[in-house]
Amino acid sequence: MFVVRVLASIVFVFFPLSATAQMTLSPDDLRLSLGMSWEQEIATVLSSLEDSGFDIGSAGADQSSDLTGSISNSMLAFVRSSVIPLEQTPDAASFSDADYAVYNIATVPNGTGGTDEIETYHYFQRSPVGDVLIGAEGPAGQVAFPLVDMGTPWPLEFGKSWAVENFSLDQTIPPGVTSSGLYDYQYAVDAWGEIRLPAGTFDCLRVHQTGTGVITFTGNDQLASLGEMTAEIDAYGWYARGIGAVAMVVETKQTFASGNIPPTTATQIARLTEISIPATAIAVESWGALKQKFAE
Secondary structure, three states, X not given: OOOHHHXXXXXXXXXXXXXXXXXXXXXXXXXXXXXXXXXXXXXXXXXXXXXXXXXXXXXXXXXXXXXXXXXXXXXXXXXXXXXXXXXXXXXXXXXXXXXXXXXXXXXXXXXXXXXXXXXXXXXXEEEOOEEEEEEEEXXXXXXXXXXXXXXXXXXXXXXXXXXXXXXXXXXXXOOOEEEEEEEEEEEEEEEEEEXXXXXXXXXXXXXXXXXXXXXXXXXXXXXXXXXXXXXXXXXXEEEEOOOEEEEEEEEEEEEEOOOOOOOEEEEEEEEEEEEEOOOOOEEOOOHHHHHHHHHO
């Protein structure tokens, strides 16, 4: 359900401890099921993670982390999500490669001291590297995401690390604004153990991501006049079997080349508050696979 696009939803997956006190993740464990639903809280703090005072626990083996504490001086949003078939989406035809969707209702603060509800649909495709977000639609329109292999060294386990260099990503951001970014990312599976959340206690692997991106904007003169934006990212994700990312903490530092806007630092903390996996949930299958079964 939550990569930064990963913040869109907490929906990726993990395993039980083995006799060697190890956990393992393969792409086949990144498959969601129709009927799954969950709720998450997303807190935004206008400071660094260190200054926020929020304790994310330590790196290492057999760790125990408690992420149930309150988050001071934060702006809160809440997202309710469910896995649905494409037939229940407004415009699945625009995402012909999608195999299923996640329907989200976000409750976010507005400028009048109240809250607004925003409905969005995220479209996912099954691929050799897991279930991948390929598109989204909501009040602002539609946006497509390219299917990219990030070079993840499957299967994942504690101690593995990898890097992605000169990763290029162009995106159209409604209305009519295009961002072009060049990114360098480093990843490390730096911890395994138990994590306590408002939704319960989970056995997890923790993935630590750091990196820098340089982004330019076109299609909006005011935004383009700010010059290149450099974004430094320091993020942690906790992954549990059959669920995916149960928590995500992302610190972002943004600087515009023009200097017209002061540098900013913000931290987002997303965590599961509730989850339901019905006993009747069925594994998501592609429409093509279902048609083939019926043909047989």
